[in-house]
Amino acid sequence: MAVVVPFENPRSATLNRLVDLVAADMERVNTAIIARTGSEVAMIPEVANHLISSGGKRLRPMLTLAMAQLAGYSGDGHIKLAAAVEFMHTATLLHDDVVDESDMRRGKLAARMLWGNEASVLVGDFLLGQAFKMMVEVGNLHALDILSSAAAVIAEGEVMQLGTAKNTATNEDEYLAVIRGKTAELFAAACEVGPALANKEKAEQAACRSFGMNLGIAFQLVDDALDYGGKSAKLGKNTGDDFREGKITLPVVLSFRRGSESERAFWNRTLGEGKVDDGDLDTAMALMAKHHAIEDTLGRARHYGAIAKDALALAPDSAVKQALEEAVDFSIARAF
Numbered sequence: 001m002a003v004v005v006p007f008e009n010p011r012s013a014t015l016n017r018l019v020d021l022v023a024a025d026m027e028r029v030n031t032a033i034i035a036r037t038g039s040e041v042a043m044i045p046e047v048a049n050h051l052i053s054s055g056g057k058r059l060r061p062m063l064t065l066a067m068a069q070l071a072g073y074s075g076d077g078h079i080k081l082a083a084a085v086e087f088m089h090t091a092t093l094l095h096d097d098v099v100d101e102s103d104m105r106r107g108k109l110a111a112r113m114l115w116g117n118e119a120s121v122l123v124g125d126f127l128l129g130q131a132f133k134m135m136v137e138v139g140n141l142h143a144l145d146i147l148s149s150a151a152a153v154i155a156e157g158e159v160m161q162l163g164t165a166k167n168t169a170t171n172e173d174e175y176l177a178v179i180r181g182k183t184a185e186l187f188a189a190a191c192e193v194g195p196a197l198a199n200k201e202k203a204e205q206a207a208c209r210s211f212g213m214n215l216g217i218a219f220q221l222v223d224d225a226l227d228y229g230g231k232s233a234k235l236g237k238n239t240g241d242d243f244r245e246g247k248i249t250l251p252v253v254l255s256f257r258r259g260s261e262s263e264r265a266f267w268n269r270t271l272g273e274g275k276v277d278d279g280d281l282d283t284a285m286a287l288m289a290k291h292h293a294i295e296d297t298l299g300r301a302r303h304y305g306a307i308a309k310d311a312l313a314l315a316p317d318s319a320v321k322q323a324l325e326e327a328v329d330f331s332i333a334r335a336f
Contacts, residue, residue: 077138
């Protein structure tokens with residue numbers, strides 16, 4: 001059972017404009033990614049390339065490149081930093097799949113299913129090491145500070161998520177704190193390093209960071225809605241994985257708090273105690289439909305998307321600005 005909330009022309013929003021604007025730089029980023037996954041230890045490039053080459057949108061490094069363009073940066077440090085951002089993202093995915101015991105990632109078997117948990121964790125660590133090497137090579141202390149701080153915050157967010165897992169008493173503020181750390185922080189850092197390289201004023205750097213942070217929150221909200229209302233092929237994982245893993249996401253928070261005593265007992269049994277029976281996922285989606293949890297989650301996503309767009313309102317109109325605004329619309333329109 002899926003709940004769909006209509007947007008204006010939702011299917012018209014794409015990443016095409018952003019992709020075209022950063023295409024030349026992305027070729028250089030992809031070259032750097034291939035070069036930096038090389039190792040004499042054969043398993044490292046095998047595991048890394050399994051995920052890196054599996055068709056991800058590369059949205060985060062594209063944001064780094066686009067923000068560098070928006071800031072008028074004329075060097076080439078943004079290439080290595082964009083590659084570093086992608087490595088950080090890939091490392092977190094490898095680690096997440098181990099923590100969550102996920103079987104699928106981007107429509108393929110997760111690396112841990114092919115090479116084991118140990119290899120997934122260690123190759124993730126290798127990619128983080130390569131990311132930090134590239135940051136140091138760029139030689140910009142402020143950019144290094146932004147991305148290294150982000151790495152720590154992302155880890156904190158993941159640990160916070162462990163703390164909220166199976167805890168049906170989690171409230172919306174606690175949930176938002178988790179996704180700010182585990183997802184939105186990397187979006188924010190990816191958007192902030194370009195203006196930092198260009199030595200822009202603090203206000204401009206803060207605006208770009210705000211854009212990334214709020215886009216990241218909107219992106220994760222849509223992901224959480226799609227887990228209950230999307231299609232496996234579109235998600236790149238199995239529908240209902242969050243439910244089976246006992247993750248407390250916003251659709252659950254809203255359904256639990258708006259539900260009756262018997263409905264809350266259902267959530268406590270399935271998510272709190274992990275006792276999931278056949279048909280429970282359908283029941284969960286029916287409760288979410290009853291309490292408008294999916295549509296309200298998508299409403300929150302639209303709200304944070306609007307904040308992201310407003311963050312760039314003072315930037316002069318340009319093709320890059322328009323592409324970034326459309327990236328917000330695309331991130332929300334993935335619900336369709």
